[in-house]
Amino acid sequence: xxLRLDTTAExxxxxxxxxxxxxxxxxxxxxxxxxxxxxxxxxxxxSPANLAMHLTxxxxxxxxxxxxxxxxxxxxxxxxxxxxxxxxxxxRGPPPPCVGGAAPVELLRFYVDxxxxxxxxxxxxxxxxxxxxxxxxxxxxxxxxxxxxxxxxAFYRKCGFVDVGVADFFVGVDRQTDRVxxxxxxxxxxxxxx
Ligand SMILES: CC(C)(COP(=O)(O)OP(=O)(O)OC[C@H]1O[C@@H](n2cnc3c(N)ncnc32)[C@H](O)[C@@H]1OP(=O)(O)O)[C@@H](O)C(=O)NCCC(=O)NCCS
Numbered sequence: 001x002x003l004r005l006d007t008t009a010e011x012x013x014x015x016x017x018x019x020x021x022x023x024x025x026x027x028x029x030x031x032x033x034x035x036x037x038x039x040x041x042x043x044x045x046x047s048p049a050n051l052a053m054h055l056t057x058x059x060x061x062x063x064x065x066x067x068x069x070x071x072x073x074x075x076x077x078x079x080x081x082x083x084x085x086x087x088x089x090x091x092r093g094p095p096p097p098c099v100g101g102a103a104p105v106e107l108l109r110f111y112v113d114x115x116x117x118x119x120x121x122x123x124x125x126x127x128x129x130x131x132x133x134x135x136x137x138x139x140x141x142x143x144x145x146x147x148x149x150x151x152x153x154a155f156y157r158k159c160g161f162v163d164v165g166v167a168d169f170f171v172g173v174d175r176q177t178d179r180v181x182x183x184x185x186x187x188x189x190x191x192x193x194x
Pocket of ligand 1: 037041110111112113116117118119120121122144145146149150151152153154155
């Protein structure tokens with residue numbers, strides 16, 4: 001049964017979304033959602049071969065099962081009713097040289113289903129991701145975003161991130177340039193971008 005209501009994204013109250021930590025039992029749902037949202041976002045800019053390579057290495061059931069069971073990675077899932085509509089992953093990991101700071105934590109992935117863009121779930125999920133980063137001991141939250149993804153860059157700027165440089169990102173064998181953005185977690189509570 002499809003529980004999605006026939007409601008425009010703009011009219012959905014933020015409280016209608018639930019956010020919880022993912023567990024290995026979520027792997028199948030997450031793997032398929034993550035592959036679909038990556039393809040929706042970047043599919044048209046990559047060759048089918050490079051895209052397939054990336055989806056296999058990053059969003060396979062085995063890989064997502066591993067990540068969901070990894071204590072160093074926090075995966076957050078946002079649902080509307082029983083439907084997965086967004087996810088975020090936060091982890092400790094070595095940052096690129098342009099990220100300074102005492103205790104950097106990475107916002108590894110942050111994806112909202114396109115039918116929920118602009119609905120407020122991104123803000124709700126980001127608040128939880130920020131909390132998770134602080135709980136991992138982070139003093140700075142950093143991320144990489146493709147230089148030609150203006151909507152994501154605009155969203156992160158609204159959240160308070162600043163641009164500190166560039167880093168490579170590979171889709172298959174294609175080397176692309178990402179902007180590297182950093183948010184100081186000690187600046188107080190999350191901004192709530194409207
Ligand atoms: C990035 C993402 C999480 C942001 O969530 P969202 O609900 O779309 O965010 P918002 O609508 O609150 O904010 C996006 C902002 O970008 C603006 N925007 C939209 N299209 C834009 C464009 N082409 N160029 C510049 N800004 C743009 C919007 O107007 C909005 O700013 P405003 O609130 O000042 O008007 C979501 O769009 C998404 O999941 N995108 C696909 C996956 C992705 O790119 N993930 C990031 C990977 S690093």
